[in-house]
Amino acid sequence: MNALVRESLFGRLSNFLTNSKFFPYPELEAPKIKALSVSASVSATSSTSTAPEPIQQFLVEFSGPDDPDTPRNWSKLAKTLVMLDVMFLNFSFYAASAIFTPSITGIEEQFGATTAEGTLGLSLFVIAYGIGPLFLSPLSNLPAIGRTPVYVLGSLVFCLFNIGTALGKNIETILILRFFGGLFGSAPISVGGATLMEVYGPSEVPYAIALYAIFGTLVIERWNTWTASLWLLAGITAFTTLFIFFLLPETLSSNILLRRAQRLRTQTGNSLYRSQSEMDTPTTSFGTMIFKQTVNDFKLSCMDPVFVNIHTMLIYGILYLWFEFFPFVFDGIYHFTPIEQALAFLGILVGAVTSVVAYVLWLHFSYQPRASRPDTSIEPEARLVPGQIGAICIPICLFIFAWTSRPGVHWIVPIIGTAFFAPGFYLTFQSILNYLGESYPRHVASVFAGNTFFRSSFGGALPLAAPRMLQSLGIGWASSTLGFISIAMLPLPFILERYGKRLRSWSKFAN
Numbered sequence: 001m002n003a004l005v006r007e008s009l010f011g012r013l014s015n016f017l018t019n020s021k022f023f024p025y026p027e028l029e030a031p032k033i034k035a036l037s038v039s040a041s042v043s044a045t046s047s048t049s050t051a052p053e054p055i056q057q058f059l060v061e062f063s064g065p066d067d068p069d070t071p072r073n074w075s076k077l078a079k080t081l082v083m084l085d086v087m088f089l090n091f092s093f094y095a096a097s098a099i100f101t102p103s104i105t106g107i108e109e110q111f112g113a114t115t116a117e118g119t120l121g122l123s124l125f126v127i128a129y130g131i132g133p134l135f136l137s138p139l140s141n142l143p144a145i146g147r148t149p150v151y152v153l154g155s156l157v158f159c160l161f162n163i164g165t166a167l168g169k170n171i172e173t174i175l176i177l178r179f180f181g182g183l184f185g186s187a188p189i190s191v192g193g194a195t196l197m198e199v200y201g202p203s204e205v206p207y208a209i210a211l212y213a214i215f216g217t218l219v220i221e222r223w224n225t226w227t228a229s230l231w232l233l234a235g236i237t238a239f240t241t242l243f244i245f246f247l248l249p250e251t252l253s254s255n256i257l258l259r260r261a262q263r264l265r266t267q268t269g270n271s272l273y274r275s276q277s278e279m280d281t282p283t284t285s286f287g288t289m290i291f292k293q294t295v296n297d298f299k300l301s302c303m304d305p306v307f308v309n310i311h312t313m314l315i316y317g318i319l320y321l322w323f324e325f326f327p328f329v330f331d332g333i334y335h336f337t338p339i340e341q342a343l344a345f346l347g348i349l350v351g352a353v354t355s356v357v358a359y360v361l362w363l364h365f366s367y368q369p370r371a372s373r374p375d376t377s378i379e380p381e382a383r384l385v386p387g388q389i390g391a392i393c394i395p396i397c398l399f400i401f402a403w404t405s406r407p408g409v410h411w412i413v414p415i416i417g418t419a420f421f422a423p424g425f426y427l428t429f430q431s432i433l434n435y436l437g438e439s440y441p442r443h444v445a446s447v448f449a450g451n452t453f454f455r456s457s458f459g460g461a462l463p464l465a466a467p468r469m470l471q472s473l474g475i476g477w478a479s480s481t482l483g484f485i486s487i488a489m490l491p492l493p494f495i496l497e498r499y500g501k502r503l504r505s506w507s508k509f510a511n
Helices: 001-007 008-020 076-096 103-112 117-129 132-140 147-166 171-184 187-197 209-222 230-246 253-268 276-280 284-303 306-323 326-330 338-343 346-369 380-404 413-419 421-439 440-489 492-505
Strands: 032-038 054-060 274-275
Touching: 001 076, 008 147, 008 230, 054 253, 054 276, 076 147, 076 187, 076 230, 103 117, 103 171, 103 230, 117 132, 117 171, 117 209, 117 440, 132 147, 132 187, 132 274, 132 284, 132 440, 147 171, 147 187, 147 230, 187 421, 187 440, 253 274, 253 276, 284 346, 284 440, 306 380, 306 421, 306 440, 306 492, 326 338, 326 440, 346 380, 346 413, 346 421, 380 413, 380 440, 380 492, 421 440, 421 492, 440 492
Parallel strands: 054 274
Antiparallel strands: 032 054
């Protein structure tokens, strides 16, 4: 437990201020020596260059596969707390989109805003958290910074923007603060997957958007104000910020080794101890490193996994656009009260629980037994099998919802149809993100950041089309249009399973 707190931002700041006396580190053994050549030196009295002379550098590395500082060698308690930290971060951030939705009507009434302006509070937030990873992910990849400061500072700023939004006096302030809240609060989706892979391997938080929609609406009904959900969100993020400040250890290996090298220089008085990151970029400026990392992230996202990113982009767009149909159906057709409209999301929640259980059972009884065989090599494409089932579930959901949402059909039928969306969404994303993580293990944070940019930019813009779409097509053909798009996307996981290995063999980034 001492090591866990010592590696948190609280522990690192405490040791910085007390010269490592608050949470002392154990003595380190001297690492192996690595010879490093420098450029030729030129004498001031001669025009003849001397030959390069090797400089003895003490390369600081992990002592071996069992090094206790390696994140995957941490105790079960430490790993469990990391998992809880990332879950809290994801829950508090993803809640901010769904929990805001019930506030839109109140904002429109109080500030005289149009429906499009009210919906912008959701759209700008989603678009912003697609942009945020493009600079937060490179920032967290820098050995001098690491993951933890990005998490903590991002969560703190996100909390402050939520408070500012709740105190907003006009629609312009609310929209601006929602955008910047999404921009700076996107740390968990920028690097959350990378953190979990550094500790466990690929893993994602289960689908929970329906729960937050219910929770947010219940709070608004209780206190009868649109700001209630934002104050609730500020409270959640304040708790999360404190929790991760004290109990989220650093997982970036290059940062761990950089700080180990710094301790060795202090412990021995020998300035030749260097981590690999210090040897690679001895004189590169901070701004240059950020710029290069950002450009590399964007290049990687637009080159290798671009078809996968387009696929998730379309699914994400369908998700957010389809959710805008719910008030039209359950208020306009079935005349539900606000609480009943929120409870209509229970179909999605039931489907989410079912899909999570099914996915865990598939891992336990099918994937893990094959992966644990010493004579078997499992390719990343094996992760796509659940996604193939998910790709089939999405159009089933959309067509049922399209043609049963009418006064002559009982309201339970379209709600049953919505249950198919959760396994479609969850299984597809679980498969694709695990596939990306295993295909690009050296660039996992960059790949996840690029995927987030693609899907969130599209997902944030599409809800604005919902009113015109429903007005022109009606619920039947509007939802069916999304169903036809999902059918067109259906073959991709099957194609990727068959040809993914060949595509990876052409890449300089893939494993």
